[in-house]
Amino acid sequence: ILNVEQSPQSLHVQEGDSTNFTCSFPSSNFYALHWYRWETAKSPEALFVMTLNGDEKKKGRISATLNTKEGYSYLYIKGSQPEDSATYLCASPIYGNNRLAFGKGNQVVVIP
Amino acid sequence: NAGVMQNPRHLVRRRGQEARLRCSPMKGHSHVYWYRQLPEEGLKFMVYLQKENIIDESGMPKERFSAEFPKEGPSILRIQQVVRGDSAAYFCASSPRGAGGEQFFGPGTRLTVL
Numbered sequence: 001i002l003n004v005e006q007s008p009q010s011l012h013v014q015e016g017d018s019t020n021f022t023c024s025f026p027s028s029n030f031y032a033l034h035w036y037r038w039e040t041a042k043s044p045e046a047l048f049v050m051t052l053n054g055d056e057k058k059k060g061r062i063s064a065t066l067n068t069k070e071g072y073s074y075l076y077i078k079g080s081q082p083e084d085s086a087t088y089l090c091a092s093p094i095y096g097n098n099r100l101a102f103g104k105g106n107q108v109v110v111i112p
Numbered sequence: 113n114a115g116v117m118q119n120p121r122h123l124v125r126r127r128g129q130e131a132r133l134r135c136s137p138m139k140g141h142s143h144v145y146w147y148r149q150l151p152e153e154g155l156k157f158m159v160y161l162q163k164e165n166i167i168d169e170s171g172m173p174k175e176r177f178s179a180e181f182p183k184e185g186p187s188i189l190r191i192q193q194v195v196r197g198d199s200a201a202y203f204c205a206s207s208p209r210g211a212g213g214e215q216f217f218g219p220g221t222r223l224t225v226l
């Protein structure tokens with residue numbers, strides 16, 4: 001893989017259900033993997049910065065895992081709530097020099 | 113501690129005019145990054161600056177675009193002779209250090225070229 005890619009592009013989740021989505025990135029010369037949460041009309045807000053293979057990070061009901069050998073990260077939302085509706089972006093400095101390459105995002109809509 | 117500030121939030125220009133976008137990083141942050149989001153696309157890196165220096169401008173078009181981050185004052189992204197294709201949301205981010213650390217984003221400037 002040559003770029004940062006995210007799937008699925010969008011998903012609808014029933015309130016209370018858990019969900020997860022994937023970020024894929026080049027596994028060679030890996031440095032860091034960033035997850036951001038982006039609500040409409042607001043700034044992207046950093047959730048996690050992950051650097052080590054096997055890292056797991058958690059913030060409230062949101063958690064993320066990292067596999068640098070195979071080049072993927074999962075983001076999990078447990079017990080989705082309407083306020084979790086947002087676009088979740090992952091990014092990595094795949095070209096070096098702090099130049100973050102972003103995926104197109106996972107757009108999550110939580111249905112009450 | 114105020115977050116990253118960008119102004120204006122919305123900017124309308126006619127073709128051929130100049131657009132100036134400003135970004136004030138968070139206090140204590142000396143690294144600034146500019147990203148652009150074109151319609152239906154993700155965020156794309158444009159330029160990375162430290163105080164008074166351009167570190168990486170590989171994502172910025174060679175013509176009409178320039179960026180600076182002076183010793184005093186905000187970082188400026190300048191687009192000369194704007195065209196319709198420049199219409200996009202421009203985001204600035206800052207960080208206290210480089211090395212792939214967390215970047216803090218501003219609310220963006222939405223540029224519309226008529």
